Amino acid sequence: MPRQLDQLPPDATSLARRLASLEREVREMRAARRMTAASVGTLRVYADDGTTLLAELGPDAGNGGGGLWTRGLQDPINMSGYLSSGQLQFRPVEDGQVAVPAGITYDSDAFQYTDLILTSGNVASTAHRAMLTLESTFEGGHPYVYVQAEDSNQCNMDVLGVLTAANIAYGTINITPSPGVPTSFNVTGLNLMGSTFTAFATAQTSLPGTQVTGVGVTNVSATGLTVWLTRTNNTSTGISWMVMGI
Template sequence: MPRQLDQLPADTTTLARKVAALEREVKELRAARRLSSATIGLVQTAAAGSRVALNQSTKSVQVYGDDGTTLLAELGPQDADGGGGLWTRGLQTPHNMSASLGSGQLTFRPVDNGLVAVSASMSYDTDAYQYSDLILTSGAVNKTDHRAILTLESLFDGTAHVSVQGENSAPCTFDVLGIFSASNIAYGSVSITPSAANTPTSVNVTGLSVKGASFFALATPATAVPGSQVTGVGATNPTATGATIWLTRTNTTATTVNWMVLGI
């Protein structure tokens, strides 16, 4: 059996190198043990400039821009309810905008204070039983300005709703840059040739699919001689599938009548 003395390196240089390597490993092991039980106040990916920092004092992760001082994003606890939140900063022109996500709400506002009184927001709300709402709010430059509010709502009875209104049920202008259409409105035109002068003549409009529980019909003639030759127009029997359109005139000239069926 070889003796322990026989296992040592043959020359002193090799022996010294092995001892030095062993000392380094022991130091690293001690440092690792101290680190595992130490509290770190600040850890950064770089000492300055663009970097990510883990900050114990704010209990947050922070992202800094190239100048080393502009905070671009921060992930940390919310002061209000103890939950977590994310704040980000944009570099738009002319005003830098920020967004904050926390407690089920996403808010938007300029980074600089005093530019707007009320932040814009997107929030989610539900009682986990009767409703599930997604609410978009415009924000306001002045505190007295009414905000525009868009609510997307799903109810427990299986219906879905979209509501557009001003804050506190104030009036809200709704502009559509295009053709407005709704499934509870149908419209068109028919040509009616009277069967005889001064005799009401009707045409049935069919094939509609108007949404609603109650229905109304409107009719108006496309004529330049109302009252003198076209003496009457009407609409009866409105349903989800159609209506009856009437025309009376002093002669038998074919006349276009525009109609509309509304469901409520």
């Protein structure tokens, strides 16, 4: 009858390898047991220790549909999300932390339009969510970007920097008029987007109505405008102007 001593590995290296293999098998058995105990149709992914839950794919009873949740090793903030019916949603791992999760939704009728919608979550169920919609239209029509709250409610937008747009132009010119005679200056070289154009002009003066008696604009188009100045003397005057296309 063999002795217990005869069943041990012959050296320390072999013993260490056997122990490492045994630990690995135990981790795999733990993971398999957790998978077996999981709900039907649920897939869970664990870390090497067989205990830390990294991700879970399966039904999401709290929000409906199926879902993919990432749970572990998301330092410093644990985030989760579920994917269902063309919608990817995000919320904290801890249940009950937000009333409505944030989301990314893709929608299309495969004919006339496609929409990609980014929606912020909110903590209170009565709070409005901010929405950014990227929309393309049928047969090469101009795409649109919408910034609003849900249900077309107001949404404020803060631009940290200089806002530029292809349908807006502005600048400053100087006009030296003949006394009492409307004098013009042609602004050219613009290339504005839009089909209808509106322009504004104002004199840079502290004497409106006395020496500066009038400022106006004519011939407003996508490529330029004519600015007019009338004053009682021939003092060179700065004129600020703006054109907007819609």
